[in-house]
Amino acid sequence: MIFSFSATPDFDFMTYFARHIQATVQNGLLVIPDYLGQGSIRRLAFGPDFKITIHRYLLKEDLIIKRNTSGQGNDLITIFFYSNEQALEIAYNDKPQVLFSQRDESAIQVTSNDLSSTIRFPAHQTIHYVVVAIKPLRLQELLAVDEPNSILQTITGSGNSFLFFEQMTAEAKLLLKNIAAVDMTDRLSNFYVQIKVQELLYLVFHKLSLRESTAHQTINSADAEKLLQIRSLIISDLSVPPVIRDLAQIAAMSETKLKQLFKQTFGSTIYTYYQQARMEEAAFLLKQGKHSVGEVGYELGFSNLSHFSRLFEKHYGLNPKRYSYS
Known part of the structure; x- marks a missing residue:
C-alpha cells in the first residue's frame, strides 16, 4: 500500500x-x-x-x-x-x-x-x-x-x-x-x-x-539520498575502511562537500562513524558468545589483535574478553 x-x-x-x-x-x-x-x-x-x-x-x-x-x-x-x-x-x-x-x-x-x-x-x-x-x-x-x-x-x-x-x-x-x-x-x-x-x-x-558549531550547509532531497547511500556503503562491510575519494565519486560530490554534509548530518566524520559502527558490531558479536575475540577482530579487518583490544577498551571501558563475560 x-x-x-x-x-x-x-x-x-x-x-x-x-x-x-x-x-x-x-x-x-x-x-x-x-x-x-x-x-x-x-x-x-x-x-x-x-x-x-x-x-x-x-x-x-x-x-x-x-x-x-x-x-x-x-x-x-x-x-x-x-x-x-x-x-x-x-x-x-x-x-x-x-x-x-x-x-x-x-x-x-x-x-x-x-x-x-x-x-x-x-x-x-x-x-x-x-x-x-x-x-x-x-x-x-x-x-x-x-x-x-x-x-x-x-x-x-x-x-x-x-x-x-x-x-x-x-x-x-x-x-x-x-x-x-x-x-x-x-x-x-x-x-x-x-x-x-x-x-x-x-x-x-x-x-x-553538544555538536561542533560550524556554518550550516544547506541540504536538499538529492543530497540527503546520497548521504544515506554513503552511510549504507560504510556499514555494509566493516572490515574495509572507507576511502573518501571513492565515496565522493559515488555521491557525485566533491570530497569537501561530502565530508562537510556527512559530519553535519550524522554528527561525526566518516572515519569516526565507521570506527564507531565497527566497535558496535564487535560488541554485538562478542555478546552473542559464538565468536572468540580473535575471530571478531579478524572478521572486522583487524590484523593486529592488540590494536583491536585497545580500541575496543577505549570505546567500552573493558577489553573484549572481559566485555564478552560482563
Missing part, C-alpha cells in the same frame, strides 16, 4: 490517511481496519504549533509513505523516533529505499518539512514510531537557550533546510514505551504525555547542542 501526500503547512496526516484506508478518526484515535491489519494511530495536540502522532500497528502488506515537498515553505520541524527491532528503509527524492540501521533498528531523525522522503514499513512486523511536529518559534521557547550553537540556530530559525540523525538512547526508548502505555482515559493523560514528549525533545536537542 502506498500513501502519498504533499507536506503543506496545514496538512493533517491522520485525516487524509484515514480516508485513504477507509477508516474514521474518533477523539484523535484511528483504529487500523481488520482487512489491513491491527493496531492504531493516535494524535495528541499541545496547541496548534506542537503535536505528536503515535504509530503502533502490524500490517498485512507493506506500507510505503511518500512525503512530497509542497513548495509552500517549511516552517515546521519534524522529529521522527523509530524504535523497532526490524529494519526500516528510508529514501529521499523518490529513489530506492536505503536501510538506515543495521544492528540497532532505532534512530532519531530531525528534519525540515521541505525534504521529500519515502519510508517503507514491512508487512507482518510490529511497527512502532512516534512523530513530533513543532513550529520553530514554539521549539525556541521550549529550549530557551541563550547562546545556541549553529545547529540549534538552524533548526529554530525560519525557512532553513536541514536533516540530522541521532542514535536512540536507552532513556529515549524507555520514554517512548511509557508514552505508548499511557491510559488515555485518565483526565491528565494529555498533560503527562506532553511532559514525556518534552523529555524526549530534551534528550535529542541536548545531544545536538
Whole structure:
C-alpha cells in the first residue's frame, strides 16, 4: 500500500490517511481496519504549533509513505523516533529505499518539512514510531537557550533546510514505551504525555547542542539520498575502511562537500562513524558468545589483535574478553 501526500503547512496526516484506508478518526484515535491489519494511530495536540502522532500497528502488506515537498515553505520541524527491532528503509527524492540501521533498528531523525522522503514499513512486523511536529518559534521557547550553537540556530530559525540523525538512547526508548502505555482515559493523560514528549525533545536537542558549531550547509532531497547511500556503503562491510575519494565519486560530490554534509548530518566524520559502527558490531558479536575475540577482530579487518583490544577498551571501558563475560 502506498500513501502519498504533499507536506503543506496545514496538512493533517491522520485525516487524509484515514480516508485513504477507509477508516474514521474518533477523539484523535484511528483504529487500523481488520482487512489491513491491527493496531492504531493516535494524535495528541499541545496547541496548534506542537503535536505528536503515535504509530503502533502490524500490517498485512507493506506500507510505503511518500512525503512530497509542497513548495509552500517549511516552517515546521519534524522529529521522527523509530524504535523497532526490524529494519526500516528510508529514501529521499523518490529513489530506492536505503536501510538506515543495521544492528540497532532505532534512530532519531530531525528534519525540515521541505525534504521529500519515502519510508517503507514491512508487512507482518510490529511497527512502532512516534512523530513530533513543532513550529520553530514554539521549539525556541521550549529550549530557551541563550547562546545556541549553529545547529540549534538552524533548526529554530525560519525557512532553513536541514536533516540530522541521532542514535536512540536507552532513556529515549524507555520514554517512548511509557508514552505508548499511557491510559488515555485518565483526565491528565494529555498533560503527562506532553511532559514525556518534552523529555524526549530534551534528550535529542541536548545531544545536538553538544555538536561542533560550524556554518550550516544547506541540504536538499538529492543530497540527503546520497548521504544515506554513503552511510549504507560504510556499514555494509566493516572490515574495509572507507576511502573518501571513492565515496565522493559515488555521491557525485566533491570530497569537501561530502565530508562537510556527512559530519553535519550524522554528527561525526566518516572515519569516526565507521570506527564507531565497527566497535558496535564487535560488541554485538562478542555478546552473542559464538565468536572468540580473535575471530571478531579478524572478521572486522583487524590484523593486529592488540590494536583491536585497545580500541575496543577505549570505546567500552573493558577489553573484549572481559566485555564478552560482563
